[in-house]
Amino acid sequence: MIPASARTAARRADDVLAWAPSGRIAVPLIVALVVVADLVGAGTVTLLLLGVSDGADDAGRGPVLLTALAYLVVALPLATLAGLRRQRATTAWLVAGRDPTPAEAARALRLPVDTALIAAVVWLLGAVLAGAVAAVTFPEPLVGLRVGVAALFGGAVTAGVVYLLVARAARGLTTRALAAHPPAGRLALGVRPRLLLTWGLTSAVPLLGVVLLFVDPSNPGGPGRTAVVFLAVVAVLVGGLATLLTARAVGQPLRDLRQAVQRVGAGDYTAGVTVDDAGEIGLLQEGVNTMAAGLAERERLRDLFGRHVGTTVAARALAEGASLGGEVRPVAALFVDVVGSTSLVRRTGPEAMVGLLNRFFAVVVDAVEAEGGLVDKFEGDAALCVFGAPTAHPDPSGAALRAARRICDDVGRAGEVDVGVGVACGPAWAGQVGTASRLEYTVIGDPVNEAARLTELAKEHPGRAVASEAAVRAAGGGEAANWVPDAEVELRGRGEPTRTYVRA
Known part of the structure; x- marks a missing residue:
């Protein structure tokens, strides 16, 4: 069980690491952060050298410390200018408030x-x-070898921490750059280099430093307890910071990705994540966004497809192909x-007629779909509806008759148009007609023709x-029971009598 105080401290550290300036002061602030990291590294190495020196070395401490101080006074401003000059193009588009070019x-x-390399060069020259x-x-x-090696190790740790700190602090800037130009291709400094860097900061450099303390030729008696304890404490602190930075750089995007994928799986295709990483994680973030956009586009196409051909036809076409x-x-x-x-249409005008037909067809669609039927096609001011295709219906005739009664009742209540409805049943061919490049689902057969002929009779009834x-x-x-026999007629084109029924 993790204590509450530890969880609170972890949350506070996470909030601090979440800081990510992205405005015009982003580059200067990040460069200032690098300077602070260099000063902390220099102070740590100085304390370490003081701790491993013996009394005989006191005479040489003063010149070394003065040299190091003078070097920092000169090197840090130059390094700051070099960093600002290196990123002057970044500062330019941030100040202008525009999107960056690809370069x-x-x-x-x-x-x-860039900042890690500048820090490494500063430390290398200082170590020499x-x-x-x-x-x-x-x-x-x-002793000069000891001082130089200690400074090199300090520089390696400082440069590594600088990279992790700047990568964390520059997330806002990275987000804006990647929003304008998403990541593509094979990218360097991904997850593997970060993990290797964390291993170097937490294990390789500290352990190698302990080994060198014991094999130092300028101190045959070996280091004192203070030096070893101090090096161990520094290793723990630096290792904790490096691990925290790496864990947040990898863990937080993965949590956001998991939440986005869960939302997409639940049908929310608007879900997406902010692309704020230039490595493999950034490619994954961009991939999830592209996937969500593709699924949203597919859903829109399916909706449009269903609106044009009917939801049941669309579902069958998606399942079986065209x-x-x-x-x-x-x-x-x-x-x-x-x-x-x-x-x-002559009385109302074409525009008003279109609105009237849309309201009329809405009544037809509601009535037919409520009974499990399909509006096969609209033909001007008429509509052909079918029950039993493309999927089987337990009672196609009963459903069609109920839909006919509902259409007549609803249209009569609206009072905008007058209609005729014909219903017939029997075997018919149902499927796709057309060409390989242009298909249309339709129903062909005697019931369709008979229903159209009965509609003409219905207009007079x-x-x-x-x-x-x-x-x-x-x-x-x-x-x-809702229908009663009417006349026996010979419908046009059929050549035989048809007994008709009308509403009771």
């Missing part, structure tokens, strides 16, 4: 590497200078047509709905 974005993404002065001023020249062909199925066809549409005897007899669920 400027690439330069901004190199900010952590301090080691040379120590070799001259100390009675034992090998191809020419079909099958003969028992279906019930419902055909509905507006009465007097020619004169109606008070109930405005006429069905074939076969459709009424095939209806289940007591629907036949």
Whole structure:
């Protein structure tokens, strides 16, 4: 069980590490952070050298410390200017408040590497200078080697910490650069280099430093307890900071990615993550955003597809693919047509007529889909609806007759148009027709033709709905009780009498 105080301290440290300036002062602030890190590293190395020196070395400490101080006074301002000059293009587009060009974005993404390299060069030159002065001023020249090696180790640790700190602090800047130019291709300094750097800061350098303390030729008696304890404490502190920075750089984006993927899996295709990493994690973040956008586009296309051909046809096409062909199925066809549409459009005008038809078709679609049918197509001011295709229906005739009654009732209550509805049933061919490049789902057969002919009769009947005897007899669920026999007629193009039924 982790104590509450430890969890609170971890949260506070995480809040501090979340700091990420992104405005015009971002580069100067980050450079100032590097200077502070260099000063802390210099102070740590100085304390370490003081701790491992013996009394005989006191005479040489003064010149070495003065040399180091003078070097810092000169080197740190020069390093600051070098860092600002190296990133002047980044400062320019931040100050201008514009998006960076591809070259400027690439330069901004190199900010952590540039600052770490400048810090490494400063420490390398300082180590050479301090080691040379120590070799001259100390009675034992090998002390210069000790000082130089200690400064090199301190520089390696400082440069590594600088890279991790700047990579963390520059997240806001990195986000803006990657927003303008997303990551692509194979990128350096990804997860593996970061983990190797963390291993070097937490294990390799401290352990190598302990080994060198014991094999130091200028101190045959070995280091004192204070020096070893001090080095261990420094290693723990630096290792903790490096591990915390690396863990947050890897863990936080992965948590955001997991949450985004969960939202996408739940159907929220607007989910996305901020791309704030120039390595493999950035590629993964961009990939998740692209995946979510692709799924959102697919969902929009499926919605549009379903609106044009019907949800059941769309679902079947997505499941089985698009191809020419079909099958003969028992279906019930419902055909509905507006009465007097020619004169109606002359009275209302085309724009008003379109709005009227849209309201009329909304009534048709609601009634048909409520009964499990499909609006196969709109034909001007008419609509062909089918029950039993493309998927089987337990009672296609009963559903078509109920839908016909509902359409007549709802249209009558609206009072905007007058309609005729015809219903017939029987075997029909249902499937895709057209060409390989342009397909359309349709139903072809005698029930479709019969329903269209019955619609013409319905326009003259008070109930405005006429069905074939076969459709009424095939209806289940007591629907036949709502229909009564009417006349026996010979429909155009059929060559045989058809007994019709009308609403009771």
